[in-house]
Every structure is written in structure tokens, then in C-alpha cells.
Amino acid sequence: MTLSLGAVTVDSSDPEPIAAWWAEQLGAEIVATNDGWFVTVKGGGLPGFLSFQKVAEPTPGKNKIHLDLMTDGNLDATADGLIAAGALLVEKRSMGDFAWVTLADPQGNEFCVASGH
Structure with a gap:
């Protein structure tokens, strides 16, 4: 199968x-x-x-599955654009050289955006 x-x-x-x-x-x-x-x-x-x-x-609390999106542009500018469109900033994160931003859409579903570079 x-x-x-x-x-x-x-x-x-x-x-x-x-x-x-x-x-x-x-x-x-x-x-x-x-x-x-x-x-x-x-x-x-x-x-x-x-x-x-x-x-x-909807199930209360943090969603167990989330979207991980990539940007080919500037990560901060992309996050700022999503926030201007109605997303909420949850946290800016990094691990070594890898950085990403966790946001929530207008209904509270968390998702992440990272740089594709």
C-alpha cells in the first residue's frame, strides 16, 4: 500500500x-x-x-501540527509583512546559524517562517 x-x-x-x-x-x-x-x-x-x-x-491549546514556511527574502521583513497582514508574533528563535520566526495566524494557529538561504 x-x-x-x-x-x-x-x-x-x-x-x-x-x-x-x-x-x-x-x-x-x-x-x-x-x-x-x-x-x-x-x-x-x-x-x-x-x-x-x-x-x-476547535481543540484548545497549541496546535500539534504546524506549517513550516520558507522565504527567499529577508526573514524579518517577511515576518513584519505577515504581522501587518494580521499574524501575531509568538517568538523569534535560532539554533546556531539557523533562524526562524514563530507566528500565529488570525485564528491563533501557530506556524513558522525561516529563511531559505
């Missing part, structure tokens, strides 16, 4: 606005809304689909 990744899916109490936010940040587009209960984003820098599923109550 061979498995392949179909999508990364994020629980949300309001999927359409957060899907639109991610589509804008990634230069992607919403390709399906399914009456607002399962919204799918594709294109831009995504290797597959990023989906947002409507749930009555």
Missing part, C-alpha cells in the same frame, strides 16, 4: 475568512468552499492542498 498526502487540514469555527487569509499570504487561491464547511486552498507555494474544516469547537 502506498500513501500520499492529500491535504493539511486545519480545524476552524469560521473556515472561509482564515482560508482567504492564507490564500492571500501564500499567493494561492480558494479552489473549493463546500458551502463553508470545508474550504480548500491551492497554488502559490503549496505543494498540495491546505484545507480548513468547520468544527463546532
